[in-house]
Amino acid sequence: MSTPVASLGMYDHPAQHAANDRLWSALAHRLVARGIAAPRQLDRARSVEAIWRDPRLLLAQACGYPLVTDPRLALRVVGIPVYDVPDCGIGTHLSYLIGRREDAPAGLAAYRARRAAINARTSNSGHNLFRAAIAPLARDGRFFAGVVETGSHRASVAAVRDRIADIAAIDAVSYAALCRFEPAAVDGLRIVARTAASPALPFVTARSTPIETVAALRIALADMIGDPALARARDALFLKDVLPAGVERFAAVRTLEDDAIAAGYPVLQ
Structure with a gap:
């Protein structure tokens, strides 16, 4: 069996590496306890774009724009984060x-x-x-x-x-x-x-990921949010909550593009 892949590279400033590693360790531990294979470490060797296209992808965070505009991107939305940052709302x-x-x-x-x-x-x-x-x-x-x-x-x-x-x-x-x-x-x-x-940047998995694993990912993310031992790591990432969500939540991203095209401005120039 091939080794699954995980990445939290979208918000991974060098000062946040330890926090992302801590959260992933906690998530992986919860997944393994449920009988789901999980990598021990996050993949920082490749671009996030390459990781999104890896059929072994267990969990990553993706940009909502290619999610709804690139038909080659075979991803399933697991959840949507809530950030404790000014001007960011619920999801x-x-x-x-x-x-x-x-x-x-x-x-x-x-x-x-x-x-x-x-x-x-x-x-x-x-x-x-x-x-x-x-x-x-x-x-x-x-x-x-x-x-x-x-x-x-x-x-x-x-x-x-x-x-x-x-x-x-x-x-x-x-x-x-x-x-x-x-x-x-x-x-x-x-x-x-x-x-x-x-919509905020979604947590995603490969579209081929079994639905039982998707459910386990959502449970593990909810457990991670509620764990007081992870409060410092969540704070370093401004992460307040993770809500279950599907790709339909990101239709608004495509609408922004459609509206700009309709206004005669298809490309920023």
């Missing part, structure tokens, strides 16, 4: 549109013909939510003078700070981690605007 999050404090333009319209940074065009928080916020302001399908793709939220923050770009969309949970664990990274930046809310 929802949003992105902050950040700029340099010294620039202080008056609102999003003042960023017309300036430069934007995105982590990836396949990202909900870095691109899809950003596009939805800019769509009402675009003219003839354009708004920015240029868009740079950075590869990560942290790199997008750095691009704004270092004047490579003027504005970027940063997931609120990622921004909270930078503010807590790496405040120098956001020094001199400010929140220009907030995007619409959308």
